[in-house]
Amino acid sequence: KQEVTQIPAALSVPEGENLVLNCSFTDSAIYNLQWFRQDPGKGLTSLLLIQSSQREQTSGRLNASLDKSSGRSTLYIAASQPGDSATYLCAVDNTDKLIFGTGTRLQVFP
Amino acid sequence: ETGVTQSPTHLIKTRGQQVTLRCSSQSGHNTVSWYQQALGQGPQFIFQYYREEENGRGNFPPRFSGLQFPNYSSELNVNALELDDSALYLCASSSQGIEGYTFGSGTRLTVV
Numbered sequence: 001k002q003e004v005t006q007i008p009a010a011l012s013v014p015e016g017e018n019l020v021l022n023c024s025f026t027d028s029a030i031y032n033l034q035w036f037r038q039d040p041g042k043g044l045t046s047l048l049l050i051q052s053s054q055r056e057q058t059s060g061r062l063n064a065s066l067d068k069s070s071g072r073s074t075l076y077i078a079a080s081q082p083g084d085s086a087t088y089l090c091a092v093d094n095t096d097k098l099i100f101g102t103g104t105r106l107q108v109f110p
Numbered sequence: 111e112t113g114v115t116q117s118p119t120h121l122i123k124t125r126g127q128q129v130t131l132r133c134s135s136q137s138g139h140n141t142v143s144w145y146q147q148a149l150g151q152g153p154q155f156i157f158q159y160y161r162e163e164e165n166g167r168g169n170f171p172p173r174f175s176g177l178q179f180p181n182y183s184s185e186l187n188v189n190a191l192e193l194d195d196s197a198l199y200l201c202a203s204s205s206q207g208i209e210g211y212t213f214g215s216g217t218r219l220t221v222v
Contacts, residue, residue: 032210036213041198041218043116043215043216044153044200044202045213046210046212046213049209089153091153091211093211096158096166097158097168098143098145098153098155098202098211100154101152102151103152
């Protein structure tokens with residue numbers, strides 16, 4: 001049974017710091033891995049999709065890597081801003097559904 | 111290109127009642143999935159629909175049921191509501207997951 005774990009559960013940092021959010025999964029036979037952002041009480045916004053044949057994806061200040069053999073993905077946020085404050089969710093695609101971690105709640109203060 | 115839209119945004123129901131939530135998929139997407147997100151938790155997979163047929167189901171009882179229509183929109187029905195059904199219900203559409211999933215803003219259901 002696929003299980004997804006995210007570390008840390010919460011993070012509070014001053015503006016400008018570079019951040020690393022971690023995601024691990026127990027079954028390496030995944031189709032895709034997707035990172036989402038969720039603001040309080042809102043839906044999910046897709047940040048990055050890494051297909052199983054890829055090792056990383058970049059979008060602006062965000063970079064996500066995928067190592068299937070070790071069951072790990074990392075989301076790197078450069079030069080964090082207060083507007084980055086949200087919960088970040090990692091989800092692995094097991095071909096017919098997404099399995100989510102419980103998220104990392106990020107607060108960036110000025 | 112329109113995104114995924116869900117209605118209503120908020121809903122309050124009494125225990126034992128029935129509820130229907132609605133979702134319009136993103137243009138070009140043929141697969142719709144539903145997720146339940148309890149407070150402080152990650153979303154949990156309820157079921158997925160492809161070509162109007164259920165194409166996968168999570169660990170939810172039969173009182174959770176759904177439909178997909180020819181235009182790929184979808185409904186989630188929950189019968190005999192329980193207090194624990196209070197959650198954010200998220201709809202996601204995809205092209206069979208090939209380019210990832212697009213989520214709607216969710217429906218906040220409160221059962222009292």
